[in-house]
Amino acid sequence: MLFSCKRELTHLSAYSRDFKCKYFAKFNHAPITFANRYYILKQNSLLFPWLAFAAVSIFWGTTFLAISIGVKTFPPLLMAAFRHIIAGIILLSYFLIRGYKIPSFSSLKTFGFNGILMLAGGNGIISWGMQYVGSGLTALICALTPVWIVIINRVSGNQERLHPLAVIGFITCLIGQFFLFKDKVALFEDEMFVWGVFAVVLSNFLWALGTVYSKNHQTQIHPLFASGWQMIPGGLLLFILAYFRGEMHAFKPAPEAINALIYLILFGSILAYGSYMYVIKKLPATIVSTYAYINTMVAIILGWFWLHEGLDFSTIIAIALTILGVYLVSKNA
Numbered sequence: 001m002l003f004s005c006k007r008e009l010t011h012l013s014a015y016s017r018d019f020k021c022k023y024f025a026k027f028n029h030a031p032i033t034f035a036n037r038y039y040i041l042k043q044n045s046l047l048f049p050w051l052a053f054a055a056v057s058i059f060w061g062t063t064f065l066a067i068s069i070g071v072k073t074f075p076p077l078l079m080a081a082f083r084h085i086i087a088g089i090i091l092l093s094y095f096l097i098r099g100y101k102i103p104s105f106s107s108l109k110t111f112g113f114n115g116i117l118m119l120a121g122g123n124g125i126i127s128w129g130m131q132y133v134g135s136g137l138t139a140l141i142c143a144l145t146p147v148w149i150v151i152i153n154r155v156s157g158n159q160e161r162l163h164p165l166a167v168i169g170f171i172t173c174l175i176g177q178f179f180l181f182k183d184k185v186a187l188f189e190d191e192m193f194v195w196g197v198f199a200v201v202l203s204n205f206l207w208a209l210g211t212v213y214s215k216n217h218q219t220q221i222h223p224l225f226a227s228g229w230q231m232i233p234g235g236l237l238l239f240i241l242a243y244f245r246g247e248m249h250a251f252k253p254a255p256e257a258i259n260a261l262i263y264l265i266l267f268g269s270i271l272a273y274g275s276y277m278y279v280i281k282k283l284p285a286t287i288v289s290t291y292a293y294i295n296t297m298v299a300i301i302l303g304w305f306w307l308h309e310g311l312d313f314s315t316i317i318a319i320a321l322t323i324l325g326v327y328l329v330s331k332n333a
Contacts, residue, residue: 049282052275057291060276061298063268064135065306067127070260075247076127079261081238084119087269088231095225103221103229110217111229117210119234119273124241125203132196136309137187139299140180141200143322146170146289146329148208153285156212169328173293176321179314180300208289214277215285223278224270230277231269290329293322 070079096102103111130138147170187193219226242248253261280288297319303309 046282049279052279053283053288053291055275056272056279057294058298059267059272060291061139061295062302063264063272064130064139064295064299065302066260066263066268067130068135068138068303068307070253070257070264071127071131072254072257074253074257074261075242075245075250076131077124077238077242077245078247078251079253079257079264080119080124080127081235081242082261083264083269084115084123084231084235085239087265087273088228088235090265091224091228091231091270091274095222095228100222100225103219103226107219107221107226108229110219111226112233114210114214114217115230115232115234116237117206117213119231120237120241121206122203122210124234124238125199125206129196129199129203132190132192133200134303134309135307136296136300136303137181137184137197138200139296139303140177141197142204142207143173143177143292143296144201145204145208145211145292147174148205149211149285149289152208152212156216166329169290169325171325172328173290173322173325176293176318176325177296179318179321180296183310183312183314211280211289212285215280218281223281224274227269227274227277231273287329290326293326297322 067079102108126138126142133141150170188197276288276291300309300311300315300319304311
């Protein structure tokens, strides 16, 4: 019996070696970790873009909650500045240690301008506005990102084809936003709430403008490496603004605010923003913009569960309509 088992194991080992030789011949004898990756990428060219899209859609939805928690005790512009400067230093250090070269001056100018638009203008202003506007409502306003992107694309003459099914999807999503907003009109009686909403809308527009700009000024640099070069100028500008606003004197963050900042650095800036820089190069801007609708749903559910924000029947209808709208736009893609 022992001899029989040994013989079977020998046959199995020989078969395994033969299988490996045939299988890895497809990868030109590359190591298994890299071979699998590139084989999958070759066979499914949209797999990684859609995985990156999923990361953006889900993790950025959670950042609304993190910002809401953070700005309760952390000065808003200073928190956004630390978020991007630290994340930028981590990313740049990683790639420079690996031997990546500093991009050309032309590329650095592009990254700097985009960082000012999207990170200082987008994330910075929204952090200030969320002192007065809840996470769910902020996400609702930011769900208008696709509308801004379409308008900016049309005005700039960069007209990605917009199919009728996509238009129906956009309209469906906007109807969903109406159901979310219709019971919140009374909140506008608070003057600071009005300014907070204005800040969120402005940040949303600047973010959409930066998205279109980045789409039209693509480089061959690794998306995460490019993200690091965008974060440093955006973060430095926010730090200067925070200093002149006197936020250094109010710097007494609670432990939960520090935890929120760490989460924003790792998942909001490094993972999600890096994925966003990657996915806008791989998918049409009108499709990428639909992440804002999914962000809204994630933020509303987390706001309801964690911060006890309202989740009524109108909100449930809005969620259903938004998911349907996203499906129509994505299917059209």
